[in-house]
Amino acid sequence: MAGNKKKIIRDRTPMLLQDPQVRAGNFEEVALGYTREQALIEAGRCLQCKKPTCQDGCPVNIDIRWFIACLVDEDLEGAFNAIRRTNSLPAVCGRVCPQETQCEGSCVLGKKYEPVAIGRLERYVADTYAARSPCEEVTDLSVCALEREGLKVACIGSGPSSLTVAGYLAGRGIKVDVFEALHEPGGVLIYGIPEFRLPKSVVAGELDGLRRLGVTFHTNWVGGKTVTIQDLFDQGYNAVFIGVGAGLPRFLGVSGENLVGVFSANEYLTRVNLGRAYDFPNYDTPAYRARRVVVLGAGNVAMDAARTALRMGAEEVSIVYRRSEDEMPARREEIEHAVEEGVKIRCLCGPMTFHGDERGRLNALTVQKMELGEPDESGRCAPVCLEGETEQISCDMAIVAVGTRPNPILLEATPDLGLNKWGYVEADPETGETSIPNVFAGGDIVTGAATVISAMGAGRRAAKEIAKRLL
């Protein structure tokens, strides 16, 4: 355990990144991870607070203090088990969680100096321990929990919330079947988040861990089409978890939006990630070729789309955003990485009209110049039009990344399912249960587009309730 009077290291241990010039041309992971030495130095910075506020900052309540203490003692297994006890996907979370607003945002050290790099340590532990069996943590034995006769739960969708439910319940001996509509399980981790930020091999590793716990993945099953919730109960499932994600992309509603060359971020990223369009024509799915790309929106998805477009060979990629850089919803780190790689940021520009050539192909975007006004209901300064000030940006591809709406498929097939005023599924905040008994929901289909970890938190709450009822 860490000593009482140690010297505080003020700055966090930097993590090696691929060189921006090099990485803008490849799909390999940008952040390279800690070495053993770096991890031990960083773990040593932890104050081991009596009251670990970091743990409260974590949506799935990881015992961060304990896992770091294990790491300091070089007990990798103990560290992994501490994380895995509440988090089914540590290698994913170590990479894509917005730690700055969660655990690291609550770190006591961060009040005066830089917070402990908890995310990087989580990633180090998960990656280094990855090869070993995840069953040990649950049973203290190197075998999986024996399946309890007659108990089974179905998850619809295979993104972070469902995977969390699956891990939690399978670890307690409940048979879990996960039904995924696409041809690969993983949800947004596979079709949405690009390879350079979250390698597919990392997701595959996490899925394998769940398979070893006895979870079965069924691909090409569309909840509400191939199988309905009633079908699942008829087949003897004791409970159903809905984790189908946010779905339908939002568009801007400005003229020219259906021109050839205007894509939703979902389409662009799905083509490149799920369809492996970066390896076209070796893989059959193509992505649109463009030299000058504008990305509308400034969230994490917009950054992913912009950085992907660069890697796909675009000469110029700009983020067009109607507020200023301070209001951008993306993680600071993502914005910095994008800018380092050469993505341009055009703030205070609101998209007005897309223009096309005689063949209906995009060739320009007119933007309305803005200035910042009073804060709006989101707490951010509202953009206000500067009357008469517009600009035309020449571009041959536009990627619209302004969020999503609820996917209608399962909801239309399940008319009894209670929805909130935004059309998302109404779920009890404590238990995740919906208006239909023993049907639970969590993740983006309840909250609208949010983070991987918040979906996992919802999955965990639902799984706890399901386990309480079944065991």
Place this chain on the structure above:
Amino acid sequence: MSYEILKKEELIPGQTTMLVIDAPQIAQKAKPGNFVMLRVNEHGERIPLTIADCDAKNGTITIIYLVVGKTTAKMNTLKEGDRFADVCGPLGKPTHIEKTGTVVCVGGGTGIAAMHHIAKGHVEAGNRVIAVIGARSKNLLLFCSELSSLCPEVRIATDDGSEGHKGFVTEVLKDLLETEDEVAEVVAIGPVPMMEAVCRVTKPFGTKTTVSLNSIMVDGIGMCGACRCTVGGQTLFACVDGPEFDGHKVDFAELKARLWQFTEQEAESTEMFSKECRCHGGE
């Protein structure tokens, strides 16, 4: 699901093929108007294909395709007993079918296959179905005998006059609308120019006209918006809001432009595939 090809039949040699695929879960649920997304192999692209028929008892679905690009060329290399990597469905909203009286079902080219499933649905609902089918020539007509045994009347148009009316299906349709007392609905499935022409013909008669849009799709489950189209001034998604829409409200010009999005890459891909095939002895 095994997605095994149980039967393969060349309907028009070298051009149009019918496959019967083992997919019990899809067959259980499929209704006229539904489609599937399928992938030939691990490197394949997801493509949408209309379900031309299904057999819930035997757990099979039937699809019909025309070789137009790499994916369909790859499909053509599969034999009975081979399996698809993925078949997903049934997707899209099924055709709205109710007892309304006389329904004219117009099919062109490969679209006749999809139209056949819808005609079958209308017949089962008790409607009087008149089928109008067209192709360039007699030997390119699909489903003639199936439709003949299903519908009281089948009208044919061929460009070269080798069978039925010499000319287009639209001319036959116009004649029908002028002579038939009451046509409750016209359903048109086929190439976009044909569907557009059908809508132009039915508009002055004020006859309800349903078309099925063959937009480009990526996931087919409402996630990406690749298949978006303008219908009555509104942007809708063919995969979850359609694929069938009120033809009089569809912006066909936009649909046509959007169908050309990936022509360049498709040509490259097909070219590469045909080279590969030649290298492997033309399999």
